[in-house]
Amino acid sequence: MTETPAPPDSGEVRINALEPWPDTVEWKPVSPSLIRVELVxxxxxxxxxxxxxxxxxxxxxxxxxxxxxxxxxxxxxxxxFVIGRAVRAWGYAERERDLLVRHGLLVRRLSIVPYARMQFVDVTAGPLERSFNLATVQLHTAAAASDAKVPGLRPAEASRLRDRLTALGADRAEGL
Incomplete structure (x- = not known):
């Protein structure tokens, strides 16, 4: 993977946009129960x-x-057959200034949502998700195209992520 240097004193490594699954971050997978939800x-x-x-x-x-x-x-x-691979492709990573969300098999997508740009965070769980004890975290920004979601999280993890993103978003927005 090729990385571009970040500006001096930023303490951050920039990610090459042509390689959507950067190895420089610790990816957290979604729950394997999401496979069953999608199969149902x-x-x-x-x-x-x-x-x-x-x-x-x-x-x-x-x-x-x-x-x-x-x-x-x-x-x-x-x-x-494809559902299992597609669910395993979902992942998210929390960094100091932003949240990375990855998904996709044929067309890989990496969404980078800066905490300061988040307007609000939703946690939803439809009847099927609730029956498998799962929830989805949806991040909303001012630009509709930059919204991201992380499906297949356990409710406790979804609440933790929501609270953390909300707190970090408020902290970062104060600095603008």
Missing amino acids: RLAIWLVILLAALITGWLLVGHWLFGAGVGLVLLFGAWRA
């Missing part, structure tokens, strides 16, 4: 799509409905 979401959508296609096939009898069933099953199998 996938199963719900597959059941709905398959029920509609099979009903159409039984009522109309056209071969395209059968082909649709096959394609949905093929897509479901592929997506189930």
Whole structure:
């Protein structure tokens, strides 16, 4: 990995934007339970799509409905395989001045959210997430494109992260 030197006296190493998973930080993974949540979401959508296609096939009898069933099953199998890898690609790292959030397999994304730019932090947990004892931390900034989220956190970790980010954001904003 190539790193660019930071300005003198900053005490920070800058990260090369072309290498989205920098080795200079300690990445914290999301909970593996997020895999099960995503598999349940996938199963719900597959059941709905398959029920509609099979009903159409039984009522109309056209071969395209059968082909649709096959394609949905093929897509479901592929997506189930990819979900595990996609969840393991999620991670976050807390640094002195900012929070790094990474995710993505084919298109890797690294979001760097400076604490001073955060406007507020949400912790959400839908019914499915709550049933697996998970929550999502959503960071909001003035620029909508720079919002970041960290899904698949245990509620205690989500609360800790929310409180820490809120405190650091308030401290950094006072210095502006």
